[in-house]
Amino acid sequence: QQQVKQSPQSLIVQKGGISIINCAYENTAFDYFPWYQQFPGKGPALLIAIRPDVSEKKEGRFTISFNKSAKQFSLHIMDSQPGDSATYFCAASINTGNQFYFGTGTSLTVIP
Amino acid sequence: DGGITQSPKYLFRKEGQNVTLSCEQNLNHDAMYWYRQDPGQGLRLIYYSQIVNDFQKGDIAEGYSVSREKKESFPLTVTSAQKNPTAFYLCASSIPGLNYGYTFGSGTRLTVV
Numbered sequence: 345q346q347q348v349k350q351s352p353q354s355l356i357v358q359k360g361g362i363s364i365i366n367c368a369y370e371n372t373a374f375d376y377f378p379w380y381q382q383f384p385g386k387g388p389a390l391l392i393a394i395r396p397d398v399s400e401k402k403e404g405r406f407t408i409s410f411n412k413s414a415k416q417f418s419l420h421i422m423d424s425q426p427g428d429s430a431t432y433f434c435a436a437s438i439n440t441g442n443q444f445y446f447g448t449g450t451s452l453t454v455i456p
Numbered sequence: 457d458g459g460i461t462q463s464p465k466y467l468f469r470k471e472g473q474n475v476t477l478s479c480e481q482n483l484n485h486d487a488m489y490w491y492r493q494d495p496g497q498g499l500r501l502i503y504y505s506q507i508v509n510d511f512q513k514g515d516i517a518e519g520y521s522v523s524r525e526k527k528e529s530f531p532l533t534v535t536s537a538q539k540n541p542t543a544f545y546l547c548a549s550s551i552p553g554l555n556y557g558y559t560f561g562s563g564t565r566l567t568v569v
Contacts, residue, residue, distance in 0.1 A: 387560030
């Protein structure tokens with residue numbers, strides 16, 4: 345059973361546009377929600393993370409929006425650039441830093 | 457620089473052969489993990505270890521084995537019992553209990569020939 349559901353599976357955005365990737369979870373015990381960025385042939389790298397006591401976190405062009413009541417969180421990439429083309433994974437964990445449960449990934453392509 | 461080193465980058469396995477993937481970290485992290493990545497399936501946990509000489513099975517441990525004799529090292533053996541081993545294998549480490557997330561290695565791509 346997939347603990348974290350991610351959509352869409354793939355996304356194509358024009359340069360300068362907004363990329364939005366959504367994730368949903370069921371386990372209310374999750375208390376840490378990171379996003380990872382993965383380029384082909386590389387391991388994922390931590391991009392940005394949020395805890396459920398805040399509704400939004402912004403780092404540069406990347407923003408996480410968190411809706412605790414809906415058990416959903418999303419990644420917004422503003423002013424998307426071709427260099428943002430990668431696979432993005434959402435994840436969730438209990439007792440931060442222990443086992444993470446990953447979404448199935450979103451392949452983002454930003455067209456110049 | 458601190459990080460996780462996985463080797464080899466590419467590995468080819470013949471039918472019925474055991475192969476071992478190396479994972480070494482110099483981050484002084486207590487916990488280490490092995491994930492398998494297949495297209496469209498995200499990352500699935502194979503084994504994890506939170507302390508030396510102790511490890512637990514993840515969601516897809518069948519056909520795999522691990523050891524954790526040193527804090528820095530967490531090798532994964534893909535045995536002949538793993539019927540579909542072709543995948544991208546990722547090693548990760550973390551400090552449990554901190555808002556820190558995982559640090560991943562650059563992966564090993566295993567192909568059955």
